[in-house]
Amino acid sequence: MSVSLECKKVKRTGFLSAFLGGGILAAAFPVVNMVVRSEQYLNLPDTPIQILFGANWQIMAMLNVLLVVAGTCLLYHTEYADNAMQKMKALPIRESSIFLGKTVLTIFMSLFVLVIEAGAVAFCSYHWFEIGNGFLGELCKYFGYSFLLMLPCIILSLLISEACKNMWISLGIGVVCVFTATMLPTNDFVLSLFPFAMPFQVFAGPDVTQAMHYIYAIIAELVVLCLAQLSFVKIRRAFE
């Protein structure tokens, strides 16, 4: 129920078109990069996906994270802007279920963005490189992993937007977090566990131990963030 309600709420806010536009912009990146300087990448020894990810993923991930930050700010801004949140709180539903609805919506839209990007990467591989055996499986692995890495970032930025009534504060905190993430070194395991820094990671090829470490970390972070959300709602109720 609450997911379809959230879908109705975002209908005229431009949320869906923003994700569509952001996805297309991020997907255009590898294509433009290949058009402009394909000779730099064509003779590398790696597989096409590794080359394309190495060349473009930092920028694409940055666009994805910024999109998530802006989108989640907007989701809660529509609630707080004209005190709709007070009406929502008066209804016989839990605040956490509103959060859950928004989370499902954002996760679904991020998946949509990643599918567009995967299409662009597949197109680049097809047009400039040769598609070998098992290309589709590799593509799914890379983007599935990127999708998992985005989950903590989505939940944390939703939590920030829920906590701040004013959009510029949640956006400001989000921007500062993204900036911090760009400053952190990507090869340091502990530091790259910062939720906003995680989407910048790339699936590390055939060796899955590193990837499994990240997946365990994602699960732990999701549990912590969900507990934080539940307790935050309870505590804020007590002080309002």
Add this chain to the structure above:
Amino acid sequence: MNFLTLIGIEFKKIRRSKILLILAVAAVILWVPSILNAKMNFGMQAVGISPENNFFIQGFLGMAWFMFPASMVVGTVLLSQTEKANKGILKMLALPISTAKLCMAKFVVLLTLAAIQILMMTGMYYISAAISSRTQDYSFILPTLFVLKEIGLIFLSAIPMIAFFWMLSVCIQTPIFSIGIGLASIVPSVLIINTKVWFAYPMSYPFFVITSEYGKLATNLDTAQVELIPWIPVAIVITIIALGISCLRFGQAERR
């Protein structure tokens, strides 16, 4: 009401917005890695830059690339949302003040926020340079006049960019599009500064200026240098067009 009073009123409106806190946190976060990695400044012989110059330029590169433009987007959100939140803008438009003046007053506030952020960055630079000098036994502190010249250059080159962001937030009523376009336009500036048409893209100006300063300070590094002739006229034209459009469009959506 004269222009100065209007600016004063705009400042009163954002007094409790906590925007300065966010700007300050950004400034602190920017310099923490520089303090921790201060030792790395000594390994830059290949580029041919002295450690104190490298310390300064690396910090400001990080700021000019993402943090500073993104904070300005946050600033435009602040200025437009404080008014829209409780329909304050309708009351302002009902007053006998020209809307263009109102729009320009808000733009001046935005410029002041930019200046405050740059000054905070500079203050933090001196603090972190002092700390690093203590830990590394080497003086990282640069002469004040040089630092002032550099931050002045960054501020001046940022004006067209800020005017562009202001135009976005005035013209586009849906907040996610003005934020989204603003943030998304920052990201490609890394690539645009390497092309010949960088002067047509206002979001890349601060980053371009600081990169060319890097090239000047490092003897073995060739970065593109600022060419004043296509740049200054284009920048002035962009600023005037952006401000003109925002002055014309300001309050139009509410007056319909």
